[in-house]
Amino acid sequence: MHSCVLTELPVELIEEILSWINPSNSIRLARLCSKFAAIVSSSHFANLNLARLGLLKPTATTVTTTKTTTPWISNLNSAWFHWPQNYQEVYCQHILVAPINLHNSTNTNSSIDGIKWTSKSQRGRIPSCLNIITYLKRLDLCFNELAGPIPDTLTELVHLEILYLDHNKLTGTIPANLFSRCPRLRCVRLCDNELEGEIPSNLGDAMCLEYFNVSRNRLTGRIPESVGQLVYLEEFGASSNGLVGEVPLQLLGLEDLKCLYLKNNEGLDYDRIQYVIDKEVHLISLHQTDVKAIADCLPGRVDLHVSR
Numbered sequence: 001m002h003s004c005v006l007t008e009l010p011v012e013l014i015e016e017i018l019s020w021i022n023p024s025n026s027i028r029l030a031r032l033c034s035k036f037a038a039i040v041s042s043s044h045f046a047n048l049n050l051a052r053l054g055l056l057k058p059t060a061t062t063v064t065t066t067k068t069t070t071p072w073i074s075n076l077n078s079a080w081f082h083w084p085q086n087y088q089e090v091y092c093q094h095i096l097v098a099p100i101n102l103h104n105s106t107n108t109n110s111s112i113d114g115i116k117w118t119s120k121s122q123r124g125r126i127p128s129c130l131n132i133i134t135y136l137k138r139l140d141l142c143f144n145e146l147a148g149p150i151p152d153t154l155t156e157l158v159h160l161e162i163l164y165l166d167h168n169k170l171t172g173t174i175p176a177n178l179f180s181r182c183p184r185l186r187c188v189r190l191c192d193n194e195l196e197g198e199i200p201s202n203l204g205d206a207m208c209l210e211y212f213n214v215s216r217n218r219l220t221g222r223i224p225e226s227v228g229q230l231v232y233l234e235e236f237g238a239s240s241n242g243l244v245g246e247v248p249l250q251l252l253g254l255e256d257l258k259c260l261y262l263k264n265n266e267g268l269d270y271d272r273i274q275y276v277i278d279k280e281v282h283l284i285s286l287h288q289t290d291v292k293a294i295a296d297c298l299p300g301r302v303d304l305h306v307s308r
Helices: 011-018 023-030 034-040 043-052 085-103 128-132 152-156 225-229 271-278 288-297
Strands: 114-116 123-125 138-140 145-148 162-164 187-189 211-213 235-237 242-246 259-261 267-269 283-287 303-307
Touching: 011 034, 011 043, 023 034, 023 043, 034 043, 043 085, 085 128, 128 152
Parallel strands: 114 138, 123 145, 138 162, 162 187, 187 211, 211 235, 235 259, 242 267, 259 283, 283 303
Antiparallel strands: none
C-alpha cells in the first residue's frame, strides 16, 4: 500500500499496520512523511511494535539471579544498540528494569544489577537510556566494536561500581562528572579506544577506586593531582597516550599502589618515579630510555617492564 494512501487512514489503524515492521526500519518510515515520523517516534508505538514482534518477553536465559545475589543480564537483543532512542528506552524498561519483579523480589525499587555483553563484535552506540536502570552496579561492554561517545547519562548511575568499556572504538571525552557523580566506582577500564581530551580533574572524587586504566587512547594533558585521594588504588594505567608534565607525587605516594603503567607518553616527565624506592610497587611500565635513567634508584623487588 502506498504511503500516501496510508496517511489517510486513522492513526490507530496506521499504528496497527506499521507495528509489524522490523524496529530497525522505523527510521526509514519516519523519513517518508511527518505523520509517520510522529507515530514511530513515540514510546507508545515502540512498545506496540516490540510487543507485537515478541521482543519484550525475557527469556529463561536472560536473567541470572539467586536468593543471595541481585540479577545481571547477558543475553541482550543485539539490535538494541541500533534502534532509535524511543525503542531503546522501552526495551530498557521491559527487559532491564522490570525482570526482577519476575523473581519475586521484595525490593520494588530494584532492577538489573549488572549488564555483561562482551566479545560479541557488537556494533552501534552505547544507549543513553541506561540511566533508567537506577541501581545498576556493573556495566561490562568490553571487546566489542561500539563507537561514538560515552553517554553523559552514565554519570546518573550513582550506584555504579564496575565500568568496563575497553577494547571498543569509543570517541569523544571521558564524561567530566563521571567520578564526582559515581563515587562508588571501584574498577574503571576505558583502555584501547579512541578517547580524547584530559583525564577529568575530579578523578579523586571516586574515592573507592581500586583499578583505573585508560591506556592506548588519545588522551592529553596532565595526570590530575586529585589522584592522591584514591587511597585504595592498586593499579593505574595510562600508557600510550599524549600525557605531559610530571608524574604527581600524590600518585606515587599511594600506599596500596602496586602496578603503574605509564609508557609511551612522550611528554611525561618520569623523574619522580624514583620516589617509589621505598614502596611495594611491583610493576612499573616505562620507556626504555627512562628505565636506564632510574633503574639504579629502584629496589630489586620492582619489576620494570620496558617498551620496545
